[in-house]
Amino acid sequence: MTHSATEALTDDIHQAGFYPELVLDTVEEALAGLTPTSHLVQVETHFDQNEVHRHITVLVLAESALLVAHLDDQNLDESGQQVLAHVSVETLHVSRISTLTVSYTYPQPQHYRSGSEVSEVSLLIAWTGSQRLDVQPADCPDPTCDADHGYAGLAPREDMLLRVSAPADGPVATAQARTFARALRAAHMAAMAGAGA
Numbered sequence: 503m504t505h506s507a508t509e510a511l512t513d514d515i516h517q518a519g520f521y522p523e524l525v526l527d528t529v530e531e532a533l534a535g536l537t538p539t540s541h542l543v544q545v546e547t548h549f550d551q552n553e554v555h556r557h558i559t560v561l562v563l564a565e566s567a568l569l570v571a572h573l574d575d576q577n578l579d580e581s582g583q584q585v586l587a588h589v590s591v592e593t594l595h596v597s598r599i600s601t602l603t604v605s606y607t608y609p610q611p612q613h614y615r616s617g618s619e620v621s622e623v624s625l626l627i628a629w630t631g632s633q634r635l636d637v638q639p640a641d642c643p644d645p646t647c648d649a650d651h652g653y654a655g656l657a658p659r660e661d662m663l664l665r666v667s668a669p670a671d672g673p674v675a676t677a678q679a680r681t682f683a684r685a686l687r688a689a690h691m692a693a694m695a696g697a698g699a
Contacts, residue, residue: 507538511562514543514678520558521573521587529560529571532591536564540685542625542678544664544671559664563685566693568627569593570662594629596686597693601628604683607667622667623679627686 515529516522540563547556557574571591607622608614640651666679 507540511538511541511543514541515560518543518545518558520545520556521575524587524589525558525560525571525573528573528589528591529562529569532569532571532593533562533564536567538562538564540682542664542666542682544666544675544679559662561664561682561686563596563682563689566596566689567593568596568599568686568689570627595693596689597697598629599627599690599693600630601626601661602687602690604687606680619668619673620676620680621669622665623676623683624663624665625679625683625686626661626663628661 511529512526515525518525542561543558544560545556545558547554549555555574557572560569560571562569562571569591570593571589573587573589575585575587603624603626605622605624605626606620607624608618609621638654640654642649642651664679666675668676
């Protein structure tokens with residue numbers, strides 16, 4: 503796409519209003535000169551007892567690359583006085599996507615007509631990228647045991663699940679999620695066809 507795709511990405515990040523300059527700089531640096539062709543910006547808010555936490559996820563499709571950027575501000579510095587923002591960015595070739603599942607929810611399906619709007623879009627993306635290993639000392643059921651039982655660990659798969667719903671995020675956000683899902687699916691299918699040739 504043209505410069506308008508970059509402008510649309512910039513506008514959506516600014517409209518999200520969650521540390522927009524930090525998010526823009528992070529995304530621009532990660533794109534490394536590639537031009538975005540499609541994107542999805544989602545801000546989520548959740549409540550933890552008496553605290554409110556927000557985080558933003560930005561997915562950008564640029565040529566055959568998928569950029570996944572995530573920023574949250576749940577951490578405080580060592581003194582507990584200043585908020586810290588944690589930013590992670592992963593860039594992968596769309597051919598590395600092992601699973602791409604797009605789910606749609608339609609209200610009142612008995613009234614469905616071609617082109618009807620969806621009320622919810624869920625996007626599950628799985629790839630073999632970064633993997634986290636959680637290791638802890640192995641437990642023993644005997645409370646009097648003082649032997650070393652080694653370690654037990656988990657290596658959970660790093661999937662990404664985004665859900666955008668019209669009631670929570672608005673119909674424009676739902677339409678944008680659907681547009682991004684279609685673009686990502688087309689790029690993924692093209693990469694799979696190219697790999698099979």
